[in-house]
Amino acid sequence: MGLSAVMNIAVSGMQAQARRLASAAHNIANADTSGYSRLDTQVSSLPNPGGVTTTVTPSTSVTFPDSSNVDMASEMLDALTAAQGFSANAAAFETGADMWDVLMSIKRD
Template identity: 35%
Template sequence: MNDLTTSLGFAASGMQAQATRLRHVSENIANADTPGYHRKTISFHEEMDSGQVTAGPVRLDRSELTRIYDPGNPLADETGYYDGSNVDLVLEIADAREAQRSYEANLRMFDQARQMTQSLFDLLRR
């Protein structure tokens, strides 16, 4: 029984980590046109004592910002350029799909453990 509840905890931690990842991906997509915006990234860490997955700290992608030529923009410098964002929508959509699939896999694992627990309770009631 303890193994089933442990697997429920593993699946729940995976879903929570992927939900955090999806939140940051959606923030990146929403700010793709925000001047000076650096995309946010996170990494995952396994907690050694419990084996659960947690989202690490948010980091800003320090790659170069896109230079946009628009002399009429109030943010433009004397050459007519201003800094855009470093968000690549194709990369963000791929990250979102990967996070969604990982979330769904954890959800299936959670549901399977829940069904096994329910079956065990049904057997014990007989």
């Protein structure tokens, strides 16, 4: 696996976590909306060269007309874990960028 593949995997991870965070934020914003059905975000891996993809679908759990099916605690936990996942992928991308800079400096010398 090449360095560019590693960086592309990190980018797909950041995109997936950003989408996951957006879904959690949308759920939190609509928690008091009557009849709102929360959005579920599924993250799945891609075959070679790797990476992840997300699918956002409405929840299949029961929603009553006078309330929503949003649990604020789980939405906050989703938001926090998405932020941590984004940070981890950003660190991997930055490491790849640093390695790329080292390779370019070696090539110039």
